[in-house]
Amino acid sequence: MTSAIRIFARAVRKFESRTPLDQADRAALCKLPFDLRHVEANRTLLREGDRPAGATLIVQGLAFRHKVTVEGARQILSVQIPGDFIDLEVILLGIADYNVQALTACEVAIVPREAMLKLIDSHPRVGRAMWIDTLVDASIYREWIVNLGRRDSRSGLCHLLCEFARRLEVAGQSGGDGHDLSMTQEQLADALGITPVHVNRILRELDREGLVVRDHRLLRVPSWEALRKAGGFSDLYLHLDRRAAGPLGPPPARH
Amino acid sequence: MTSAIRIFARAVRKFESRTPLDQADRAALCKLPFDLRHVEANRTLLREGDRPAGATLIVQGLAFRHKVTVEGARQILSVQIPGDFIDLEVILLGIADYNVQALTACEVAIVPREAMLKLIDSHPRVGRAMWIDTLVDASIYREWIVNLGRRDSRSGLCHLLCEFARRLEVAGQSGGDGHDLSMTQEQLADALGITPVHVNRILRELDREGLVVRDHRLLRVPSWEALRKAGGFSDLYLHLDRRAAGPLGPPPARH
């Protein structure tokens, strides 16, 4: 049981940061049956067209969703961190429309689809929390659309770095002034819709300008403020404010 | 009452195409209180940062979501058609992270937030249907990310045209071999992340090649098959299959 708490702790915390859960909700979440697995970096966790028998929760490590065009170009769609389900939507949609790969070595918990559906049915607040979680995912997609469509690659990269830092910080991972983004330049390129060569040039440019300080794959950011400005970053779209919308309670306090 | 049925018919139909509802669910949906409004083309329906008091359903006409970068560039995020809520997520997230504008003159029904939340709480299947609807929205965002990141503008435009045609067809709007996309070249540009000048050139190129036949703002497509191929379009991501995931029933039949 202590083990189960460890597995679901991050997810529960994330859910509760946006909508209230009671003790029974938390307990039901932590009582979900699961199958714990270790997967190596780069291993595929889900393939487009799959009808998975369970939802996969990241306990430790990073993963990313991606699609491949008919011409063979890869586009990364999102990066998932510990506490994220990589395929929550597939539980309800039935079929995966994207691939998921481990970015780093991961520890994942696979929860059977039926158990998830049962939980959603029996604990509406948990279902609500999961819904909201998918809505925040969608909001991040929207921001990526802007990143790809209307920001030049320099701003796009800065924006991406700000997003990762902020999300990891909120999830209680690292934070601080630097972070290991674990992504190769090729993966960054596939997230930004550009070529690895160009990522390299921008990274060096940012380094030269002092916006980032690189040490192998580790990045230090001397001034988040400067990076935020360079990327036109505002974290509104991450919807980090606590209890944005209670079940039927009063509207959230303005401060 | 007949009026209310007309208002919600398309939404109900869309919901039911993906998850089962019973008579009580349908009735509850159609009993939602609403305020009917006409809005002119280009009028703003929702602004980033708004905390709207209701959800807005498009009864007739088209609208689009967009964001504007700090540099002032606009990126269109999605186009909503009759039967779509333009801001369903905002009911749960509390705050809008995007703008919505009417693309054409619209008839919209505004449903108070509390009524929506109450409906979701009292009719879990309806809540589920709405959740799935937002999941399909997210899936479309993912495809747009690929469009912007990894397809050249020619493929991107073809892909977009295929998507609109398919969605309108399923919604019972037009379909056929041609359609009025109602968008100016500037709006197409803002959806594709390119310039209006370039949209113009691609459109003429497609015309010259016989992929589309233009008559003012009306487009005829002689061969959808050819256009699909040019855009690398597959409609898997629209999740149009009926009843992908029942509430707790057996897994969907494979055929």
Next chain:
DNA sequence: CGTTAGGTTGACTTGATTCAACAACAGTGG
């Protein structure tokens, strides 16, 4: 140590932008 994945760099090309002018058309008011 050799192998391999990832990173770096330069020379050249290209898809898309920019700017600027003009044409087509719709609506408006005299």
Next chain:
DNA sequence: CCACTGTTGTTGAATCAAGTCAACCTAACG
């Protein structure tokens, strides 16, 4: 009915951001 005005669409020439190709470097690792 026509002149005026604004929006949308069209086109060419110059420019630029990013891509391509190809070589080489570096560090990790069995």
